[in-house]
Amino acid sequence: MGSLRKKVRFWASALLLLLLFLLQIDSRSLVGATNIPLGSTLSPSNASSWSSPTGTFSFGFVSDPQSPSLYLAAITYSGGIIVWSAGGSGSGNASVDSAASLQLRDDGNLRLVNGSGTLVWESGTASKGASAAALLDSGDFVLKNSTAVVWDTYDNPTDTILQSQSFTFGQVLRSGVYSFSLTQSGNLTLTWNDSITYFNKGFNSTFTANKSLASPVLTLQANGIVSLSDASLSTAVVIAYSSDYGESDDIIRFMKLDSDGNLRTYTAFKDAAVAPQRWAAVADQCEVFGWCGNMGICSYNDTSPTCGCPSRNFDFVDPDDHRKGCKRRREIQDCPGNSTTVQLDHTRFLTYAPEISSEQFFVGIAACRLNCLSGGSCVASTALADGSGFCYLKVSNFVSGYQSTALPSTSFVKVCAPALPNSPSPPGELRSQSSNPRGWLVAVLVFGTVSGLMLFEWGLWRCFCRNGARYGPSSAQYALLDFGMVLLEIVSGRRNFDVSDDTGRKKFSVWAYEELEKGNIRSTMDKRLAEQDVDMEQLKRVVLVSFWCIQEQPSQRPPMGKVVQMLEGVLAVDKPPAPKAADGGLAAVTSITVSATSSPTQPSSTSSHSIASSSLVSKRNLDKPSSSLVLPDQSSS
Numbered sequence: 001m002g003s004l005r006k007k008v009r010f011w012a013s014a015l016l017l018l019l020l021f022l023l024q025i026d027s028r029s030l031v032g033a034t035n036i037p038l039g040s041t042l043s044p045s046n047a048s049s050w051s052s053p054t055g056t057f058s059f060g061f062v063s064d065p066q067s068p069s070l071y072l073a074a075i076t077y078s079g080g081i082i083v084w085s086a087g088g089s090g091s092g093n094a095s096v097d098s099a100a101s102l103q104l105r106d107d108g109n110l111r112l113v114n115g116s117g118t119l120v121w122e123s124g125t126a127s128k129g130a131s132a133a134a135l136l137d138s139g140d141f142v143l144k145n146s147t148a149v150v151w152d153t154y155d156n157p158t159d160t161i162l163q164s165q166s167f168t169f170g171q172v173l174r175s176g177v178y179s180f181s182l183t184q185s186g187n188l189t190l191t192w193n194d195s196i197t198y199f200n201k202g203f204n205s206t207f208t209a210n211k212s213l214a215s216p217v218l219t220l221q222a223n224g225i226v227s228l229s230d231a232s233l234s235t236a237v238v239i240a241y242s243s244d245y246g247e248s249d250d251i252i253r254f255m256k257l258d259s260d261g262n263l264r265t266y267t268a269f270k271d272a273a274v275a276p277q278r279w280a281a282v283a284d285q286c287e288v289f290g291w292c293g294n295m296g297i298c299s300y301n302d303t304s305p306t307c308g309c310p311s312r313n314f315d316f317v318d319p320d321d322h323r324k325g326c327k328r329r330r331e332i333q334d335c336p337g338n339s340t341t342v343q344l345d346h347t348r349f350l351t352y353a354p355e356i357s358s359e360q361f362f363v364g365i366a367a368c369r370l371n372c373l374s375g376g377s378c379v380a381s382t383a384l385a386d387g388s389g390f391c392y393l394k395v396s397n398f399v400s401g402y403q404s405t406a407l408p409s410t411s412f413v414k415v416c417a418p419a420l421p422n423s424p425s426p427p428g429e430l431r432s433q434s435s436n437p438r439g440w441l442v443a444v445l446v447f448g449t450v451s452g453l454m455l456f457e458w459g460l461w462r463c464f465c466r467n468g469a470r471y472g473p474s475s476a477q478y479a480l481l482d483f484g485m486v487l488l489e490i491v492s493g494r495r496n497f498d499v500s501d502d503t504g505r506k507k508f509s510v511w512a513y514e515e516l517e518k519g520n521i522r523s524t525m526d527k528r529l530a531e532q533d534v535d536m537e538q539l540k541r542v543v544l545v546s547f548w549c550i551q552e553q554p555s556q557r558p559p560m561g562k563v564v565q566m567l568e569g570v571l572a573v574d575k576p577p578a579p580k581a582a583d584g585g586l587a588a589v590t591s592i593t594v595s596a597t598s599s600p601t602q603p604s605s606t607s608s609h610s611i612a613s614s615s616l617v618s619k620r621n622l623d624k625p626s627s628s629l630v631l632p633d634q635s636s637s
Contacts, residue, residue, distance in 0.1 A: 044099075050141075056077065058076055073121075075139060084139070087112060094120055096113075139162045165219070165220070168215065169213075178190065193290070197352055215230060224245030289352060289400050291307075293324045294327075297310055334416065339373065348403075348409040362390065363383075365410050373412075375395075384409045386408045488550075544574075544576060549563065551577065556577065
């Protein structure tokens with residue numbers, strides 16, 4: 001009996017010590033934080049705020065970026081960058097007037113009240129026993145009692161995740177009609193209007209598909225790496241790299257769901273009002289569903305996305321804001337028996353889950369048009385010309401389009417007759433694009449090679465597409481590897497295995513990468529072009545693309561369609577990770593001659609491919625994992 005009492009005392013003491021230890025851990029995170037007493041109030045009129053111990057963060061009222069005459073109750077980083085706001089900054093429902101107030105009530109509830117006394121937002125902590133609040137130097141605002149945190153902004157994010165903040169399965173970022181969440185399987189998902197998932201990539205694209213994790217946690221580390229951790233994983237999985245990863249001094253990083261539906265990472269310097277972008281989930285903004293509104297067509301003006309209407313049968317909903325979409329001048333139901341279609345070349349109407357599993361057919365272009373024209377509920381259709389034969393009929397009330405010369409698709413929009421296609425670009429615009437032939441010298445060489453290789457690949461596909469054993473994704477990746485090396489050899493005028501005193505007796509690709517890292521891009525150019533008026537930005541773009549194509553891991557290499565868009569300047573090109581060739585380890589990369597052993601990119605309807613960049617900021621980064629590609633988990637038309 002005495003032995004039993006000793007055991008009980010021992011375990012009781014152990015549990016008490018464990019409880020005290022856990023409470024100590026929780027309280028240590030609050031050391032140095034100034035308590036904000038219950039009953040405290042902030043308002044826009046007195047410009048007061050609550051600050052973190054070092055003044056890095058402050059909580060108060062700031063002008064709403066969308067409506068400058070109104071205010072948001074927000075946590076801001078030094079310089080005024082908003083990282084959290086009561087009610088969410090992207091919803092438009094949390095904006096208040098100058099007579100509003102943020103109240104930390106005596107019952108422990110944090111409330112945002114408009115000047116009229118209307119409740120705008122509350123923390124819902126009236127019954128949780130909070131006795132004070134504090135803003136930590138991590139940017140986390142906490143409501144706490146004497147022993148623990150009962151509510152905090154980290155667990156209730158709006159549109160932003162700060163560095164080292166844990167974003168877990170079940171949490172959601174929102175900005176307007178867009179939302180971001182983490183799936184149980186560890187994938188990052190972006191969704192429009194809680195219905196259309198236009199981005200679904202990450203962990204399960206890299207490892208075993210459909211694997212369910214215990215409790216996945218997404219973190220933006222202080223060094224710029226986006227990682228995923230879980231109890232079932234032996235180590236954190238790298239999802240993406242910020243372009244300046246490795247740097248961590250005097251900066252703070254955050255990941256934000258922007259109002260345009262894209263998820264990005266940013267680096268903010270102290271006291272700076274602007275934070276530069278370092279990574280984007282969706283590399284091609286036009287692939288964000290709904291970015292141009294209903295019936296809007298997204299395209300690129302130089303390198304910036306712009307919105308237009310399908311034809312002159314449509315008008316902008318708001319002439320001052322083309323992102324709000326287009327409306328028919330005459331609705332289809334107003335012209336029974338007198339409808340027709342407008343043909344849109346190189347245009348695709350975005351089709352993502354759950355739409356992708358319905359209204360999908362295998363027919364030709366003409367039949368795709370007729371099926372929509374005769375279908376009572378169809379408003380538009382897209383026929384893919386990539387060899388798949390897919391035809392998608394759009395029957396929803398919201399249609400989002402994308403137009404680019406790189407898209408192998410033709411779309412049709414149902415309108416009341418007569419069809420009024422948009423006018424072609426003015427001849428003067430076309431002439432101005434080719435007014436400097438010498439400035440386009442590198443581009444002509446490169447795009448001639450792109451065209452030739454794509455024609456060659458198309459021929460190979462025609463020959464081998466029926467033989468799955470002889471043609472597949474792996475052979476397509478070898479073709480891309482070949483192309484990357486050919487591209488590098490074209491702009492340099494040298495073979496990969498050429499060694500000389502100019503390159504320090506190093507293999508040319510190794511030397512060229514080192515020069516790229518130094519920022520000495522001109523040295524990689526063919527000496528015969530030295531007297532020509534060559535655009536250095538174009539040259540840099542070509543060299544960057546070539547190194548993306550020769551990445552050791554096939555999953556890191558962009559598809560040929562994206563390669564063309566990067567060379568055209570439609571997509572931004574970040575610095576590539578250091579390929580193994582730069583470490584002398586990519587034995588498979590040799591001086592390439594195009595041969596029948598190379599195979600084309602397999603025709604596919606997959607259109608989303610997002611390259612996350614790796615920085616070349618220092619030599620130490622060359623030893624880091626180079627997998628900075630967020631891989632696709634689903635296809636879209």
